Amino acid sequence: MEMREPAPAAATRGHILIDDVVKVYDxxxxxxxxxxxxxxxxxxxxxxxxxxxxxxxxxTLLNAIAGFHEITSxxxxxxxxxxxxxxxxxxxxxxxxxxxxxxxALFPWKTxxxxxxxxxxxxxxxxxxxxxxxxxxxMADAGLAxxxxxxxxxxxxxxxxxxxxxxxxxxxxxxxxxxEPYRALDSLTKSVMHEALxxxxxxxxxxxxxxxxxxxxxxxxxxxxxxxxxxxxxxxKLLTVDxxxxxxxxxxxxxRFRELMEETNEAVHEEALKAFQAGEKEG
Amino acid sequence: xxxxxxxxxxxxxxxxGAVSIVLFLVLWELGSRSKLWMAHDLxxxxxxxxxxxxxxxxxxxxxxxxxxxxxxxxxxxxxxDEAGYWQSWYMSFQRVLGGFxxxxxxxxxxxxxxxxxxxxxxxxxxxxxxxxxxxxxxxxPASIIFWPTQELAIMFITFLGAFYTIVINxxxxxxxxxxxxxxxxxxxxxxxxDMFKRIVLPGTLPSIVVGSAVGMGITWEVVVAAEMISxxxxxxxxxxxxxxxxxxxxxxxxxxxxxxxxxxxxGIAGYISSELLRSLGRHATPWLxxx
Numbered sequence: 001m002e003m004r005e006p007a008p009a010a011a012t013r014g015h016i017l018i019d020d021v022v023k024v025y026d027x028x029x030x031x032x033x034x035x036x037x038x039x040x041x042x043x044x045x046x047x048x049x050x051x052x053x054x055x056x057x058x059x060t061l062l063n064a065i066a067g068f069h070e071i072t073s074x075x076x077x078x079x080x081x082x083x084x085x086x087x088x089x090x091x092x093x094x095x096x097x098x099x100x101x102x103x104x105a106l107f108p109w110k111t112x113x114x115x116x117x118x119x120x121x122x123x124x125x126x127x128x129x130x131x132x133x134x135x136x137x138x139m140a141d142a143g144l145a146x147x148x149x150x151x152x153x154x155x156x157x158x159x160x161x162x163x164x165x166x167x168x169x170x171x172x173x174x175x176x177x178x179x180e181p182y183r184a185l186d187s188l189t190k191s192v193m194h195e196a197l198x199x200x201x202x203x204x205x206x207x208x209x210x211x212x213x214x215x216x217x218x219x220x221x222x223x224x225x226x227x228x229x230x231x232x233x234x235x236x237k238l239l240t241v242d243x244x245x246x247x248x249x250x251x252x253x254x255x256r257f258r259e260l261m262e263e264t265n266e267a268v269h270e271e272a273l274k275a276f277q278a279g280e281k282e283g
Numbered sequence: 284x285x286x287x288x289x290x291x292x293x294x295x296x297x298x299x300g301a302v303s304i305v306l307f308l309v310l311w312e313l314g315s316r317s318k319l320w321m322a323h324d325l326x327x328x329x330x331x332x333x334x335x336x337x338x339x340x341x342x343x344x345x346x347x348x349x350x351x352x353x354x355x356x357x358x359x360x361x362x363x364d365e366a367g368y369w370q371s372w373y374m375s376f377q378r379v380l381g382g383f384x385x386x387x388x389x390x391x392x393x394x395x396x397x398x399x400x401x402x403x404x405x406x407x408x409x410x411x412x413x414x415x416x417x418x419x420x421x422x423x424p425a426s427i428i429f430w431p432t433q434e435l436a437i438m439f440i441t442f443l444g445a446f447y448t449i450v451i452n453x454x455x456x457x458x459x460x461x462x463x464x465x466x467x468x469x470x471x472x473x474x475x476x477d478m479f480k481r482i483v484l485p486g487t488l489p490s491i492v493v494g495s496a497v498g499m500g501i502t503w504e505v506v507v508a509a510e511m512i513s514x515x516x517x518x519x520x521x522x523x524x525x526x527x528x529x530x531x532x533x534x535x536x537x538x539x540x541x542x543x544x545x546x547x548x549x550g551i552a553g554y555i556s557s558e559l560l561r562s563l564g565r566h567a568t569p570w571l572x573x574x
Contacts, residue, residue, distance in 0.1 A: 068466050093470040105463035109485035109570045118481075119471035151570040171471055 013079050014174035014207030016042040016065065021074035023060050034060040036232030037074070042224075044079075047201065047208040049222035051215055051268060053275035057233030058211045062177050065209065066099045067091035078174060095119055098168035099177040103184065104160050106152040112163045113139070113148035119171035131170075138166050142200055158189040162196060169204050178210040182217070194220055195248060202246055215268050219243075219260050220251060227267050230275035237267045312353060314346030321347075350540045355547070358540030367529075371545075372552065374525040375510070378434070379502045379556065382441025386498060390446045391491060394453025399483060411450065419443040419505045423512050437509045437525075444505040445498030449491070456490020457483055489571060492564035499560050503553040526552065 023035035034057040042048045050058045063069035065076055070089035075082060083091040098119075099105075106115045116139060117131035126134065139148060142162050147155050152163065161181055168176055182190045194217065201208065212218050218225045225239040243256055251257050313320075318341055321330060334340040342348070350358075362368040396403045397411075419440050430436040464482050473481065510527030524532070526549050533541035565572060 066466070066470065093466065095470060095472050098470055099466065101463045101467070103463075105461070105467040107464060107467075107482070107485070109488070109568070118468070118473075122468070122474075122477060123472035153570060 012044055014042075014044045014046075015077075015079050016040075016175060016207060016209065017075075017077040018042075018061070018065075019075045019077070021061070021064065021076060022072045023057070023064065023069070024072045033232040035064075035071075036229075036234050038234040040226060040235055042207055042209065045205045045207055046223045047210060047221055049218035049225045050209065050211045050228060051213065051218045051225055052228030052233060053230050053268075053272040054213055056228055056230040056271065056275060058228055059179055061233065062099070062179055062209065062211055064091065065175070066097055066177055067093035068099075095123055095171035096174045097177060098171050098173045098175075099179060100161070100164050100168055100181045102180045104152075104157075104164055104181075106160055106164050106167070108152055111149050111151055112144070112155065115152065115163060116167045116170055118167065123171070125172075135166075135170060138170060139163070141203065142166050143196065156189075157185060158193055161185070161193060162200075165197065165200060169200070169206070173206055175207045175209055178208065180211050180213070182212075182214075190217070191249060197221065198245070198247060213272075215261065215264060216252070219257060219264070220247065225264065227264060228271070230271045230278065236271065237264065239264050308352045311346065311349070312351050314343055315349050315351040315354075317343040317347040350543055354540050355543045358538070359544045359547075362541065362544060371524065371526045371529040372548065375506055375527065375549075375552065376556075378437050378441055378506050378510075378525065379499075379552075381438045382443075382506070383445050383495075383499060383502050385438070385442045386445035386449055386502075387495060389442075390449035390494075390498075391453055394450040395457060395483065395487065397450070398454045398457030398487075399479065411447075415447045415451075419501075420508050420512070423509055427513055433513055437506065437513060440509040441502045441506045444501040445495070448498040448501060449494045452490045452494025452497070453487055456487040456494075459490075460486035489568050492560075492568060496557060496560050496564065499556050500553065503549060503556070507549055 018038060018040040021035055021038045022033070025032045025034055038061065040048075050061070052058050060069060064071045064084060065078075067083070067090060071084055071086070072089070073086040075085035076091065077083060078096065082088070106112070107118070110118070113132065113135055116135040117126075117128070120126040120131045120134070121128055136145075136148060139145060142165070144159065144162055144166065147159060147163075152160050155163070164181070165176070182193050185193060198221065208221075210218075210221065215225075219239075219241055222241055223245075225241060226235045227237040227239065228234065229236045239260065241260060243251055243254070243260075320326070321342060330340045333344065338344045339347075393407070397407055398404075422440055422443055423436075426436040426439045427433065430439055460482065464486065465478060468478050468482055506525065507527030507530070510525040511531045526545055529548075530542055530545035533539075533545060
């Protein structure tokens with residue numbers, strides 16, 4: 001086993017244990033196994049990248065952690081607390097695990113600032129006024145000063161993603177669950193977003209569970225990269241990225257980055273080919 | 284700079300609108316005076332052609348029989364200072380707004396209930412779907428019989444006109460709200476009631492606006508027909524029976540110019556109500572203005 005890069009010292013919470021999780025869709029009829037005895041442990045404050053072809057079942061795993069979908073067997077723990085198991089198949093969604101969705105889920109009828117303060121106000125953790133102050137500060141920190149009173153539909157898709165990440169962080173979550181958040185962005189915007197995400201991350205150490213099918217993105221951002229098999233989904237290869245954080249875009253042209261890409265590319269390609277032959281649908 | 288550009292643009296739109304209306308009026312005037320100019324020898328082949336297909340030879344079909352805009356305008360000037368004409372406007376507006384307001388007041392909660400509760404949907408929807416295909420005008424006789432006053436009967440017909448459209452739009456709108464919004468809200472600690480108030484209501488608002496705009500149009504369609512059939516509140520002795528009755532009365536009295544005056548009045552009244560509704564809708568859904 002390679003030496004794992006230590007997770008940032010600040011983070012003491014957000015430990016995820018995925019233990020032998022199985023998810024079978026429609027157990028009565030034509031059973032489709034989406035997740036097959038999948039085990040994965042994620043350290044507090046770690047950025048763990050989940051890479052696999054579209055439709056491989058990685059979103060199913062994310063939904064199980066978030067509490068949107070049930071699992072069939074196995075268990076998932078967050079900081080030692082049981083989220084779900086075969087006795088309790090569906091976790092309760094909560095502000096400790098916030099999802100940033102693939103196509104974004106900012107409420108279009110609320111301004112960016114109203115979106116950002118939604119969580120703390122709903123939970124009654126902050127008064128509206130306090131939430132506004134905190135939201136403004138966090139937005140400014142993320143380079144979003146000036147668009148507080150715009151609607152999400154009025155700003156670029158890159159900005160919308162950032163607003164959504166700020167909205168997620170306002171809940172003071174233990175884990176951020178990102179489901180291919182940059183999939184719809186062009187590659188130039190994407191590179192800006194990656195650095196912006198890291199910048200936000202360095203200021204707010206949370207565990208990040210990040211789903212993508214982009215290997216370059218995975219290696220650039222992650223402490224570890226879990227390459228998943230295509231449906232049913234389980235880790236095929238775990239890669240520890242020994243490039244030290246903080247990182248910036250010069251990493252992409254470094255020799256170590258290229259080596260890691262080469263080392264993993266084949267595994268990813270193999271699964272993509274399998275998924276293609278199986279005719280998996282996007283999403 | 285931007286203001287000037289904006290002004291120019293509106294001007295251009297205004298100009299196009301003016302040209303369109305003037306052109307329409309000119310063609311209409313020419314058409315309805317076709318008896319005059321078609322008498323010229325130049326149009327002999329056209330007259331022969333009309334005769335050959337079995338139409339009247341000496342004027343253009345349909346439009347040649349319609350009163351000219353100048354005559355209609357003259358007729359309008361004739362009624363403009365009559366209290367009865369404005370009373371017709373007032374009556375029709377009252378019926379439309381009454382029925383429409385009732386349709387909103389009943390239709391929006393009913394639609395929301397059908398959308399959020401499976402039980403309510405199971406109980407309410409089948410009956411709704413059986414009643415929906417019945418055209419509002421088919422309700423006229425029953426409505427006259429079952430409501431104590433003519434006024435309520437007509438208002439009920441206009442209510443039906445808007446009600447179904449509003450309900451269908453509310454149900455469709457509420458059901459098409461993206462699941463992710465609910466998931467996100469739930470993760471952030473929103474209760475069931477919060478989700479109804481902060482996701483379902485605003486998420487359905489655009490469909491409510493669309494549904495009421497369409498419903499308003501139908502309301503004008505049915506109020507006129509209802510007034511014609513029911514005699515426009517005959518206790519008023521004909522005068523002030525609404526614009527539909529105004530048209531019917533002009534027809535019975537043989538004043539063709541006034542028929543057209545009534546028709547155009549309805550067009551304008553409908554346009555005013557839709558425009559009012561649209562601007563209200565824009566205010567209610569500011570986030571849609573920015574696309």
